[in-house]
Amino acid sequence: MNLVGGFQESVYWQALEGEPVRLPFGAREWEETARSVMPAEAFGYVAGGAGTERAVAANRAVFAQWSVTPRVLRDGSASDIGASVLGTAMSAPVLLAPLGVAEIAHREGERAVARAAADEGVVQILSTVSSVTLEEVAVAAPAGRRWFQLYWPEHEDLARSFVARAEQAGYGALVVTADTYLLGWRPRDLAAGYFPFFAGKGLANYFSDPVFCALLGENPHASPEALRKAVITWGSLFNTATFTPGHITRLKAWTALPVVVKGVCDPREASRLIDAGADAVIVSNHGGRQLDNARPALDCLPPVVRAARGHVPVLFDSGIRTGSDVYTALALGADAVLLGRPWMYALAVAGQSGVRHTLRCLKTDLTNCLQLTGHHTHTTLTPDDLHRAPTPHAPPQNR
Numbered sequence: 338m339n340l341v342g343g344f345q346e347s348v349y350w351q352a353l354e355g356e357p358v359r360l361p362f363g364a365r366e367w368e369e370t371a372r373s374v375m376p377a378e379a380f381g382y383v384a385g386g387a388g389t390e391r392a393v394a395a396n397r398a399v400f401a402q403w404s405v406t407p408r409v410l411r412d413g414s415a416s417d418i419g420a421s422v423l424g425t426a427m428s429a430p431v432l433l434a435p436l437g438v439a440e441i442a443h444r445e446g447e448r449a450v451a452r453a454a455a456d457e458g459v460v461q462i463l464s465t466v467s468s469v470t471l472e473e474v475a476v477a478a479p480a481g482r483r484w485f486q487l488y489w490p491e492h493e494d495l496a497r498s499f500v501a502r503a504e505q506a507g508y509g510a511l512v513v514t515a516d517t518y519l520l521g522w523r524p525r526d527l528a529a530g531y532f533p534f535f536a537g538k539g540l541a542n543y544f545s546d547p548v549f550c551a552l553l554g555e556n557p558h559a560s561p562e563a564l565r566k567a568v569i570t571w572g573s574l575f576n577t578a579t580f581t582p583g584h585i586t587r588l589k590a591w592t593a594l595p596v597v598v599k600g601v602c603d604p605r606e607a608s609r610l611i612d613a614g615a616d617a618v619i620v621s622n623h624g625g626r627q628l629d630n631a632r633p634a635l636d637c638l639p640p641v642v643r644a645a646r647g648h649v650p651v652l653f654d655s656g657i658r659t660g661s662d663v664y665t666a667l668a669l670g671a672d673a674v675l676l677g678r679p680w681m682y683a684l685a686v687a688g689q690s691g692v693r694h695t696l697r698c699l700k701t702d703l704t705n706c707l708q709l710t711g712h713h714t715h716t717t718l719t720p721d722d723l724h725r726a727p728t729p730h731a732p733p734q735n736r
């Protein structure tokens with residue numbers, strides 16, 4: 338076995354050849370660099386969370402409660418972290434989480450993310466509130482694989498239009514985000530008076546939609562007053578007031594795509610959604626952005642995995658920063674994880690190449706964690722690979 342291989346090796350050789358990689362290698366450094374290049378209010382929007390931001394911190398701190406035993410006996414097999422979820426092949430059990438309004442980080446927005454994801458064989462989950470239309474994203478990286486995240490509008494024809502457009506543009510699954518039916522109390526954004534959607538950002542999928550435009554009666558870009566009206570209309574129908582397992586049954590009747598529900602933390606709700614036809618659930622507390630003092634998402638994972646009883650895949654996000662975080666979530670029963678804020682920071686700092694670099698780092702880090710604990714693939718991980726420390730080892734850290 339090579340001491341170092343592939344991407345990791347190339348980093349050292351490039352430095353020796355006088356062309357060192359001048360990008361961060363850890364999540365904390367990315368975050369600090371992003372803070373220095375982004376407008377303060379935009380950085381605050383990405384980094385911030387609900388209320389005291391205890392849930393944001395707790396999502397990270399909980400990972401430090403788990404540890405692994407190094408192992409040394411080995412048979413020299415190569416490692417393989419390739420995965421397939423709901424019929425979508427991916428180079429690693431890692432997807433890019435839907436984060437809206439990427440133009441606040443980079444001019445190219447979700448297009449740059451799409452190209453980086455395609456380069457790395459990683460699935461991009463595109464937000465409903467993307468800065469670039471779902472069709473433009475598909476055109477930007479035709480070979481890429483992507484899923485569409487749906488904020489279910491309080492307007493049936495608009496919901497159906499989004500679903501039809503995503504199908505038409507080749508998206509491979511629908512991810513219904515259930516936890517953002519009202520906006521969390523976010524003191525940073527409130528203090529800055531910052532909500533990019535009111536400025537018309539992140540609304541490309543609405544402003545390009547025939548059903549939405551018919552509701553407006555005038556082009557939202559015609560005048561500042563027209564934009565204001567369009568934004569108010571958007572706010573009034575952004576998300577359905579009721580959400581029941583019946584919604585999932587109905588959505589399944591509209592589409593042949595797999596339906597995933599994102600933002601599930603309660604195992605009983607997971608069971609009901611699965612019984613109604615959900616093809617997968619994503620355990621997530623929205624990165625601590627919705628409910629202050631929310632239970633750390635990782636602690637919600639094992640109960641939801643038990644509720645799913647192996648019938649459907651369980652995915653996880655909220656706090657994933659390193660290969661060992663991915664390892665921990667997979668060992669606790671997740672089939673794959675979503676990378677959230679880190680890709681937005683990488684996009685802000687270095688565009689497409691930043692996102693690609695971040696993905697390469699995460700994949701290599703995960704592979705090394707597996708190898709150093711005697712695994713050649715993530716599929717053999719179980720809770721027995723982990724130990725829970727009686728008290729947290731360390732204060733919350735990003736790496």
Ligand SMILES: Cc1cc2nc3c(=O)[nH]c(=O)nc-3n(C[C@H](O)[C@H](O)[C@H](O)COP(=O)(O)O)c2cc1C
Binds near residue numbers: 384486677678679
């Ligand atoms: C700036 C930002 C925008 C987000 N926008 C969306 C969105 O449009 N749709 C969605 O389902 N989740 C959205 N999320 C939540 C993420 O998909 C994910 O659940 C969260 O970022 C995970 O936490 P982490 O970033 O701390 O790992 C957003 C998160 C952030 C930070």
Ligand SMILES: O=C(O)C(=O)c1ccccc1
Binds near residue numbers: 437466517520534623
């Ligand atoms: O900021 C968010 O976390 C988010 O998902 C969102 C999306 C649309 C409107 C408001 C918040």
